[in-house]
Amino acid sequence: MNELNSILRERVKDLNLCLREKYDYLFGLSKKELRSFINSHVGEIKKMDKLDTSQLALYESRGGIVGVDGSVNRLGGAHPHYVEVYQALAKSTSQKEGDLVLADLYTPLYFDEEEDSLVDEEIIIGDRRNEKLATLELDVAIESVKKHKPYAILMDGGLIRYNIHAHDRWTELRQLCEEEGVILVGVIKDIKTSIIGDTIKEIDGRVSNRYYDREILFGQLDYGEMIIIKDEVSKKLARGYASVFLRSSLAPSVIGMDIIDSQREHIQEMARLVFTLTPENSRGVPLWLDIVDKEVLISDDIMRSMMEEYLDRDLYERFFVSERDKRS
Amino acid sequence: MKVVGITTQQEVYVGSKDRNFRINEFLIIEDPYQDNLLGEVVEANTYNRYIPLNIYGDFVDSSVLESLKALGYNIDDDTIYIAKVRLLNEALYPIQTGSDVRIPKFTEVKDIMVKSKLGEGLVLGVIKNTDDLAKDMDEDLKGILYTFEEGALIPQNDIPYILDLKSMHHYPHIGVFGGSGSGKSFGLRVILEELMDLDIPTIVLDPHYEMDFGEGAPYLEGTGRDFKDKFKCLQVGIQIGVRFEDLTAQDLKNLLDAASNLTDSMNNVVDILFKPKDSYYSFSNRLQMLTEAQEEGSLDRIESRITNARDEEERKAWIERRDLFINYDKLCPYNSVRGIIWRLRRLGNDGVFSKDIREIEDGLQQGKLIVIQGSTRILQVFSTYLLNNLYHKRRDYKDALYMKAGADYFPPFIIVTDEAHNFAPKGYDSPSKSILKEISQEGRKYGVFLIFASQRPTLLDETITAQLNTKLIFRTVRASDIQTIQEETDLTVEECKRLPYLRTGDVFISSANMGRTIFARIRAALTTSPHTLNPFDELKERRQEDDDRFLDIIMAKLPINDIDLAQVALEIEQETGTTYTVKALEERLKQMVNRKHIRKEETIFGYRYIK
Ligand SMILES: Nc1ncnc2c1ncn2[C@@H]1O[C@H](COP(=O)(O)OP(=O)(O)OP(=O)(O)O)[C@@H](O)[C@H]1O
Ligand SMILES: [Mg+2]
Numbered sequence: 001m002n003e004l005n006s007i008l009r010e011r012v013k014d015l016n017l018c019l020r021e022k023y024d025y026l027f028g029l030s031k032k033e034l035r036s037f038i039n040s041h042v043g044e045i046k047k048m049d050k051l052d053t054s055q056l057a058l059y060e061s062r063g064g065i066v067g068v069d070g071s072v073n074r075l076g077g078a079h080p081h082y083v084e085v086y087q088a089l090a091k092s093t094s095q096k097e098g099d100l101v102l103a104d105l106y107t108p109l110y111f112d113e114e115e116d117s118l119v120d121e122e123i124i125i126g127d128r129r130n131e132k133l134a135t136l137e138l139d140v141a142i143e144s145v146k147k148h149k150p151y152a153i154l155m156d157g158g159l160i161r162y163n164i165h166a167h168d169r170w171t172e173l174r175q176l177c178e179e180e181g182v183i184l185v186g187v188i189k190d191i192k193t194s195i196i197g198d199t200i201k202e203i204d205g206r207v208s209n210r211y212y213d214r215e216i217l218f219g220q221l222d223y224g225e226m227i228i229i230k231d232e233v234s235k236k237l238a239r240g241y242a243s244v245f246l247r248s249s250l251a252p253s254v255i256g257m258d259i260i261d262s263q264r265e266h267i268q269e270m271a272r273l274v275f276t277l278t279p280e281n282s283r284g285v286p287l288w289l290d291i292v293d294k295e296v297l298i299s300d301d302i303m304r305s306m307m308e309e310y311l312d313r314d315l316y317e318r319f320f321v322s323e324r325d326k327r328s
Numbered sequence: 329m330k331v332v333g334i335t336t337q338q339e340v341y342v343g344s345k346d347r348n349f350r351i352n353e354f355l356i357i358e359d360p361y362q363d364n365l366l367g368e369v370v371e372a373n374t375y376n377r378y379i380p381l382n383i384y385g386d387f388v389d390s391s392v393l394e395s396l397k398a399l400g401y402n403i404d405d406d407t408i409y410i411a412k413v414r415l416l417n418e419a420l421y422p423i424q425t426g427s428d429v430r431i432p433k434f435t436e437v438k439d440i441m442v443k444s445k446l447g448e449g450l451v452l453g454v455i456k457n458t459d460d461l462a463k464d465m466d467e468d469l470k471g472i473l474y475t476f477e478e479g480a481l482i483p484q485n486d487i488p489y490i491l492d493l494k495s496m497h498h499y500p501h502i503g504v505f506g507g508s509g510s511g512k513s514f515g516l517r518v519i520l521e522e523l524m525d526l527d528i529p530t531i532v533l534d535p536h537y538e539m540d541f542g543e544g545a546p547y548l549e550g551t552g553r554d555f556k557d558k559f560k561c562l563q564v565g566i567q568i569g570v571r572f573e574d575l576t577a578q579d580l581k582n583l584l585d586a587a588s589n590l591t592d593s594m595n596n597v598v599d600i601l602f603k604p605k606d607s608y609y610s611f612s613n614r615l616q617m618l619t620e621a622q623e624e625g626s627l628d629r630i631e632s633r634i635t636n637a638r639d640e641e642e643r644k645a646w647i648e649r650r651d652l653f654i655n656y657d658k659l660c661p662y663n664s665v666r667g668i669i670w671r672l673r674r675l676g677n678d679g680v681f682s683k684d685i686r687e688i689e690d691g692l693q694q695g696k697l698i699v700i701q702g703s704t705r706i707l708q709v710f711s712t713y714l715l716n717n718l719y720h721k722r723r724d725y726k727d728a729l730y731m732k733a734g735a736d737y738f739p740p741f742i743i744v745t746d747e748a749h750n751f752a753p754k755g756y757d758s759p760s761k762s763i764l765k766e767i768s769q770e771g772r773k774y775g776v777f778l779i780f781a782s783q784r785p786t787l788l789d790e791t792i793t794a795q796l797n798t799k800l801i802f803r804t805v806r807a808s809d810i811q812t813i814q815e816e817t818d819l820t821v822e823e824c825k826r827l828p829y830l831r832t833g834d835v836f837i838s839s840a841n842m843g844r845t846i847f848a849r850i851r852a853a854l855t856t857s858p859h860t861l862n863p864f865d866e867l868k869e870r871r872q873e874d875d876d877r878f879l880d881i882i883m884a885k886l887p888i889n890d891i892d893l894a895q896v897a898l899e900i901e902q903e904t905g906t907t908y909t910v911k912a913l914e915e916r917l918k919q920m921v922n923r924k925h926i927r928k929e930e931t932i933f934g935y936r937y938i939k
Contacts, residue, residue, distance in 0.1 A: 050391075056398035064400045094400030279392045287392050288401075 022209050026216060034220055041199050043229040045221065048246070048268065050276040062151040063182075064094030065273070067292035068141045069156035070133040073303045076320040080108030083320060084129065085303065088136035089296040090144035090153075093288065098148055099295075100140045104132055109319060127165075134165035142173050145182050152183035152270065156289050159186035159258040160238050174260055183263050185270045188256035189285050190214070191245065195233055213245065217254040221247035223280070226271050244271050248278035248286070255284045329429035331357060332410070337419045340367070342411045342429045348374065349411035350457040351826075352847040356432045357413070359424045366432065366440070368844075369457075370822050371412035376403065414820075416440065416844065434465045434487075442469065443841060444492035450522035452515070453851040454486035456834065462487045476833075476852035481547055489848040491519075491798070493526070495841040499797035500772040503788075504781035505813065506802025511833040512781045513538060513746060515800060515850045517857065519779060520697060523742065524558040527695035531688070531718070533711050533745035534561075535704040538857040541697075545856040553854050560691050564702035564710045565679025568688060572608040572681045579713055582759040583680070584671040586709035593664040600659050601668075608672075608681045614652065615669050621649035622662040678706055685714055692718070692741050704750050711751060712759040715743065719767055719776055726774050740775025743767065748780035749787040761789060768795040785812045798839035803830040819845055878916060879925055882937075886926065888917070889936040 029037075039045055059065060068090045076082030083105055090100040106128065141153055155162075162170040177184040197211030221227070226246035234243050242264040245254050257274055259267050277286035307316055332343040342355060349372040357365045393403050413429075441455060451473060462470070462485060469488055474481045496502075502519075506512045513536075520539065523530050532539050541555040562568045570583065581598050584590055590598075601614055624630050630650045637643035675681060691698040702710060721738040728735030743764075745751055752764045767776050768791065780796060782788050786808050799817050804810055804827045814824050817838040823845060827836075838845045881900055882888070888896055897908045908916070917937050921928045929938050 051395070053394070053398045056395055060398060060400040092400075093396060096405065276395050277392055279389050281389065288396065288399075 023211075023215075025207055025209070026211055031220055034216070037200070038196060038220075038227060041203060042196050042233055043227045043244075045225055045227050046268075047222070047225055048272050048275055049224070051269075051272050056276070059151040059273075060094050063149045064092050064151060065288060066090050066092045066141070066144050066148060066150040066153045067156070067286075067288045068137050068144070068153060069289060069292045069296050070137045071293075071296045071298055072129055072133060073298040073300065075300075075303050075307060076107075079125075081319050083107040083307070084125075084132075085298055086129075086132045086136055087296055087298055088133070088140045089292055090140035091288075091292045091295065092144065092148045092150055094150075095148055098144075100143050100147065101296075102136045102140050102143075104136060106132060107319075130161070130165045134162050135169055138162055138166055138169035138173050142169070142176060145173070145176050145180055149180055150182055152185065152266075152273070153177070154274070154286065154289055155184070155186040156189075156293060157186055158188045158256065159184070159241055159260065163238075163240070177260070178262055183266050183270060184260050185274075186258040187274055187286060187289055188258070189283070191254065191256040193256070195229065195236070198236070199233060213256075214254065217245060217247075219252040221245070221254055223247055223250055224275060226268075226275075228267060228271075242267050244268075246271050246275060247284070248275045249282045249284040250280050251283050253284055329355070331359075331423050331425055331427040331429060333425065335423040335425055337422050338415055340413050340415070340423045342369075342413050344409045344411075344429075346409075348372070348409045352455075353457040354432055354437055354461065355411070355413055355429050356436060357415075357423055357427050357429050359419070359427045361424055362420050364436075365415050365417070365419055365423065366437065367413035367415045369411045370414045370820060373410045373412075374407050375410055376407040431460045434461050434463075437461055437487075438466075440842070441487050442490055444490045444494065446472070446490070447526075448494060449490035449492050450519060450526075451488055451490050451851065452518055452522065452837075453489050453833075453835075453849045454484060455489045456486060456847045456849055458487040459485040473851040475849050476545075476547055477849075479547075481852060484851075486849075489837065489846060491522075491837075491839075492841055493528070495839075496777050496797075497772065497775075499840040500777050501768060501792075501796045501798070502777075502779045503785070503793065503796035503799040504779065504802070505785045505799065505804065505809070506783070506835070507805050507809075508783060509832060510802035510804070510830070511835070511850060512783070512802055513857070514833065514853060515802065515835065516744065516746060516779070516781050517541075517853045517855065518850050520559075520744065521555065521854055524555045524697050527558070528697075529692040529695050529739045529741040530697040531692070531714070531741060531743045532697060532699045533707050533743070533751065534699050534701050535707050535747055535750070537701050539699045539746075540858045541855045543856050543858065545853055547852065548854065555697075555855065559697040559699060560687070561699045561701055562687055562691075564700065564706050565682065567683060568685055568700070568710075569680050569683030570710065570713050571684040572611070573605060574684075574717075575606075575713075576604075577602045579716065582712045582716075583675060583709050584668060586705075586712055586759045587671040587674050590671075591664065591667070593661055594667050597660045597664045597668050600656060601665075608676060612669065612672055612676070615665055615672070617645070617649045618652045618656055618660065619662060619665050619669065621653035622657060622665070624649075624653075627653065675709065680706070680710060685717060688714065689718070689721075689738075692739055693737075695739070704747070708751060708758065708760050711745075712763060715760070715763045715767070719763065719771070719774070722776055723774050740777075742777045742779060744779040744781075746781045748782045748792075749784050752780075752789040752792050754787055754789045765789065765791055768792045785809055785816065798837065798841065801827065801836040801838065802834070803827060803832065817845070823847075875920070875923065875925065879920065882917070882920075882926075883939070887929075887936045887938040889931075890914075890934045 035045055068088065070086060070088040072084060072086050074082055074084045084107070085103065085105040087101065087103040092098050137155065141155065144150065145153065174184065191214050192212070194210055194212045196213050196216050200211065201207045224247065226244045229243045229245070231242070234241065240261050241258045242261060243256060243258050244267060245256050247254050257271055259270055274286050277288050278284055279287055307320060329342055329344040329347060331340045333341045340357065342349070349369050351369055351372050353369045355367050355369065357367055359365060396403065441458070443449070446468060453473070454475060465487060471484055472488055473484050475484070476482070504512050504515055517539070520530065520532065521541065524541065540561055541559050544550060544554055577599055580602055581590060581595055584594070584598065601618070602611060621630055624633065627650070630646060630653060634643055634646045634650065637646060688698050688700070700707065700710070700714070718741065722740065725735045725738040751758070752761045764778065768778055771777055778792070778796070780788065780792070785793060793816055801813055801817065801819065804813060810824055810827055813819060813827070819836055819838055823836055833850045835848050835850060836845050837848050881904060885896055885899070893910045893913055897910055897913045901907050917926070920926045921937070927938050929936055
């Protein structure tokens with residue numbers, strides 16, 4: 001083994017040690033201890049059943065379930081020679097022809113505002129992307145509430161980010177759902193919160209590390225169990241939402257689900273819906289959202305062929321074909 | 329339906345959300361930048377991006393799909409149908425992606441689908457997957473046949489496949505290939521029915537005794553027809569044979585060789601000993617006498633036979649033997665002469681020389697189908713002679729016509745045979761092969777055509793195979809045969825891949841005339857082969873008949889006491905001539921009890937059989 005590798009090897013060993021140390025406390029807790037802690041301080045762990053067909057048929061008769069998701073793709077080279085396209089889809093289980101799609105694109109070449117070179121370029125891009133996407137997703141969701149009056153809307157991802165990235169539109173959707181009685185939930189594949197860890201830290205003074213919920217909950221819930229997070233705990237996170245964690249598939253990971261505050265009475269029902277729609281041998285995402293996700297995706301091929309077809313050749317080559325693309 | 333994906337000038341993909349494609353169906357592509365283009369589906373696929381239930385590597389269980397269904401979403405609705413379409417004629421430019429695609433109207437495909445007028449071609453079946461096109465088809469093409477599928481007669485929904493008989497003039501000869509049970513014989517039967525319908529003079533070599541057209545097919549339940557006045561079955565050695573007096577030395581050698589191969593020396597013997605106008609008797613007698621002389625061993629001994637002859641007749645006979653001996657002994661070795669005698673007798677015993685081919689010629693003149701039956705060996709022998717004879721008659725007539733000389737009319741005709749590889753095998757010589765080869769190469773000029781069926785195209789002489797301009801390919805499983813087919817036809821790789829899976833009676837028809845392969849189903853034959861009876865049904869039927877006959881005899885005699893068995897056996901013998909031992913009779917009665925035709929009853933005196 002050469003010098004480089006042996007240095008790297010030492011680094012990896014160090015990392016292993018650090019992680020062991022950091023998680024010493026957490027791994028020291030038995031499943032039983034952890035669960036009882038969660039039960040008393042975070043929220044009740046409850047076993048849920050799948051919804052039966054008659055219940056689902058009822059949803060169908062009341063407008064079905066709408067799934068909402070968005071996607072981004074980017075073509076070209078480094079700033080500013082690229083285009084980003086955004087697309088959002090609201091798809092209803094019961095309206096065959098009722099898919100609602102919106103799309104938008106952005107390129108710094110044309111839309112560019114005054115360039116602030118001090119601000120990190122990547123952050124701007126990230127923000128704009130989030131904003132564009134959130135806006136499009138909310139737009140299709142709003143339209144679908146108006147058009148389909150579904151029983152419920154499942155948004156792909158937590159609801160909180162809409163408030164951050166597209167506040168006005170979010171408020172509009174929220175009010176509309178409340179008025180029309182459409183249940184609005186967000187399903188979070190990758191939970192990034194640390195509610196439980198923070199609670200542990202608060203209660204047990206010895207703990208100083210930050211533990212994330214996904215680490216803590218990994219393997220701790222049984223298939224079909226959920227934690228309905230207590231109000232006072234979730235409020236620390238953000239006002240206006242109620243949340244659950246649930247293990248919806250046989251995979252040991254746990255997903256999250258938000259619902260708007262005013263509809264919290266439906267939280268268990270919606271968790272059960274998510275559970276029902278999740279294949280047991282999956283990573284935990286309801287199939288409907290996976291279907292929407294797949295459909296909304298803009299593949300590289302489609303992206304490229306669209307550019308090639310609808311941009312004049314000289315423009316396309318001059319601006320968007322990077323040296324690297326040319327080589328391949 | 330729209331053109332999707334990358335296109336070329338020859339091939340496109342067509343996608344549809346709601347219409348499943350079928351292989352070999354025709355589609356019209358409406359490219360805005362060029363004329364409408366006709367294409368044929370060569371590959372049909374369905375695609376559902378969510379099935380096989382696998383999304384990002386997750387496996388979807390059916391309960392989730394059921395739940396989605398309850399919510400109103402059926403995953404099957406997201407299936408899309410994709411067809412690979414090959415254009416019949418190359419396009420000027422690659423097809424515009426996104427072009428509309430539609431089903432053609434009948435008039436747009438008529439010219440390529442129906443090459444022959446009714447009444448002029450052979451209506452062999454239907455072109456598969458053309459039901460959409462057939463809806464606005466000319467009325468006279470509708471309802472002209474049935475197909476027989478899954479045990480039921482199916483009315484015609486598709487465009488009929490009519491084999492253009494006239495085009496045989498330019499594209500002669502037909503091959504029919506396929507594995508066991510694939511529908512060759514059935515297909516041949518349909519071809520022959522059509523030939524009879526058109527009164528085409530035809531010779532059928534039938535080693536299986538299956539080409540009889542006297543019986544309507546059972547599924548037609550009496551509504552079928554027979555062709556009784558259109559065909560004749562003739563058996564070699566019974567109704568027909570070779571007139572020995574008409575033979576040339578070459579004919580004779582061919583015949584003897586067909587009986588069993590001739591050595592050079594034997595060939596020589598025939599050349600030397602056979603005299604024109606010889607009869608079977610005179611020729612075989614000459615051979616016989618020569619061998620008898622040779623058996624004496626020397627001229628001296630023959631001379632002493634002459635001297636010691638008991639009467640004048642014997643003396644004369646030995647003189648004759650002596651002359652033969654003097655003239656031929658050196659030229660004709662004893663063993664070779666014996667070999668010729670043996671072969672000659674064998675043919676004679678088969679009856680080959682006892683009749684002539686008059687009935688065949690007459691039949692052909694009347695436009696009939698003549699079925700020639702005999703064992704494969706006999707047919708090999710006989711057909712060599714027959715086909716030479718008939719072919720030359722036809723050729724002489726045509727040549728004479730050409731030279732403006734008078735000649736007797738002899739009609740064009742078609743030669744049909746199953747198991748053709750027996751008559752024209754690849755790799756070794758057989759007497760019938762040379763005439764068949766000649767006909768395959770020259771027959772077109774004289775209006776003599778071949779229809780050859782074989783399980784094994786690979787075993788058939790390749791010169792002949794190459795001359796078969798139309799080929800019907802049924803299910804074929806053997807790789808070497810598929811290989812041969814691929815080389816000898818315009819079947820595409822995709823089509824060849826389908827060969828092992830074809831249903832019985834489904835067939836690819838590749839013809840130089842059509843310029844492409846047609847996928848067809850052979851129609852229901854109107855007649856049936858005489859021995860399609862399942863052997864097990866046959867057993868059952870046979871047993872039933874035996875039982876009935878036996879019951880007829882004994883019913884009147886019931887009740888029969890065990891002590892009377894001997895008496896009953898005697899009575900039966902007197903009445904019917906059939907002898908039963910007591911034991912055999914009892915066995916038979918027990919059988920009848922077992923089959924519940926009669927009963928057995930215990931009495932105080934023993935037992936007895938009653939009704
Ligand atoms: N076109 C058809 N429609 C309906 N049934 C058919 C058709 N072709 C064949 N069959 C059925 O399949 C059976 C087998 O067909 P056939 O005797 O023609 O096979 P084959 O190819 O001649 O086989 P082999 O090489 O063993 O003689 C027939 O008895 C017939 O009942
Ligand atoms: Mg057969």
